[in-house]
Amino acid sequence: MEENRSEIAKTPRNALGSELARRTGTQAEDWYPVFKARYGMSIVFEELRRLYGPGKVSTQLYTCCTAVDPILTAGLTPEYGDVDRDSIMLDPHTMPVGDDTRAVMMQHTFGLMDVRSSRLLAEKTHAIPNALLIEDSAHCVTRMVRDDDGEALADISVHSFGVEKILPTRFGGAIWVNPGLAGSAPELDRRLRSRLANLPRPGKRLDCVTRMYINENRVLGRMPGGLGSRMRSWLTRVGLYEPPIANVERRGGLGYEPLRPTPWIEMTVLRSLRSLEANEGKRSASVKLLRKSLGGSTVVSIPEQVMAGEPQPLLRFPVFAASTDLAEKIIAALRSTGVYAERWYRPELFPGVENPDAYHVPHDRAHLKVTDELVAGAISIPTDLNPEQVNAVAAIIARQG
Known part of the structure; x- marks a missing residue:
């Protein structure tokens, strides 16, 4: 300290x-x-x-x-x-x-x-x-x-x-x-x-809970059954846990007035930026392997720009199944092998909002055909994988055909 x-x-x-x-x-x-x-x-x-x-x-x-x-x-x-x-x-x-x-x-x-x-x-x-x-x-x-x-x-x-x-x-x-x-x-x-x-700094509570965040998640993640989830909810209610997305942020609001980062957050970001090149290099290499392994897939589709040009250091490698059922089946199979695939962004306005009308989501969706198709079949694959994991991802997806 x-x-x-x-x-x-x-x-x-x-x-x-x-x-x-x-x-x-x-x-x-x-x-x-x-x-x-x-x-x-x-x-x-x-x-x-x-x-x-x-x-x-x-x-x-x-x-x-x-x-x-x-x-x-x-x-x-x-x-x-x-x-x-x-x-x-x-x-x-x-x-x-x-x-x-x-x-x-x-x-x-x-x-x-x-x-x-x-x-x-x-x-x-x-x-x-x-x-x-x-x-x-x-x-x-x-x-x-x-x-x-x-x-x-x-x-x-x-x-x-x-x-x-x-x-x-x-x-x-x-x-x-x-x-x-x-x-x-x-x-x-x-x-x-x-x-x-001229933004103000966060107070002592936010400074404290942001420092505790990683260790809190480690402890909560090891709790049996649903105890970790219940404890996380309680800690959030009493102000001792800062959730990635607060309940108010699923209702069209924000949890705080605008703030600057704490000095500790700024220092942590500066430290992490030192390894950004290595971070992005690993992700680009993973994207390159995923493109090669999944490029000819008949089970999922891949956006054209993901496959074009030099591999970009993507946060997630997006693929899309023809149905939600197939997408969920693939995600479950990938997670069973330790590859934590996500369903970003299903539902839309992820992780979903309490009242779509408050977000002015249109009832007539005739002009949102591509959006609806992508949401339905969304699968996002981590890009911090090693070659063996990439091969496993390709094999799992191929078996779903």
Whole structure:
């Protein structure tokens, strides 16, 4: 503990921003660390509404509910478009936009970046007065889509260091504000930077529970039967456990006002960034093997952009079965061998919301055909596997045909 205190004390102010800038070829003053990425997003949407009034945010249902909660809490309305089957991002050809569009979400699902589609999203967004292109890089920390000149496409880029992300840090995030915003929307730029730069730190309780999180999960995971789950729920109720997604966040709300990370979180993220290259290298190698092993599968389909070009360091390798029953059968078989496959994102707005109407989920889903098909058959495979595990994954999937 004394060693941690000493390291925290020696960490320069905005050291995290400086490191993120170094890794992205940007400037440290454009990076703003936050306690969780969703809270940083909420500031962006709040300032859009305050400056330009109520409006809509074009986004997708194939996502986590915490990516939509900041839109709702800011008083804006999510408007859902279908996703592109090949990139799992908002389809730029059919995305809903209008004069009241305040922002368009460019989500790099599982860390998959499709430069061509991203550039088209940017072109269509920037044709709308006062609309921002917001890049959701939660699954690909420090990676940003750029134009031919190497300039970042997004007006705002959101990066997460939280649970089930690339880094093993569990908490923290960062918001990047494009310096070009000062020229195109100077008042919005000023408001955003002022708020993001002056966020308060979390109090002692949050500092304590974030430090305890990993050990709490280790202990709770070893409890027999449903005792661990019941204990986790009790600890959450009394404020001694910080869940990845709180109950309020499945009702369209957020658990806290926007906060900066604690010094301990910033130090932990900085430590983890040191091994990012090795982390991404292992994931890219796993993706390469999975592409080779599953590329000819007749049991599951793989998005075209996953198979194209150099292997990307994906957080999860997405495959899709023809039915939910088959997807669940494959997930169960993979988990039985120790490969913890996920069903991201089934249900949509994962892990599901209490009242879809509160999220403005449309009842007429004729324009969401691809979304519905992907949700039904979703299987996401970890990308931190060794070659033997990859071979086992391929064999298990093949047997389901």
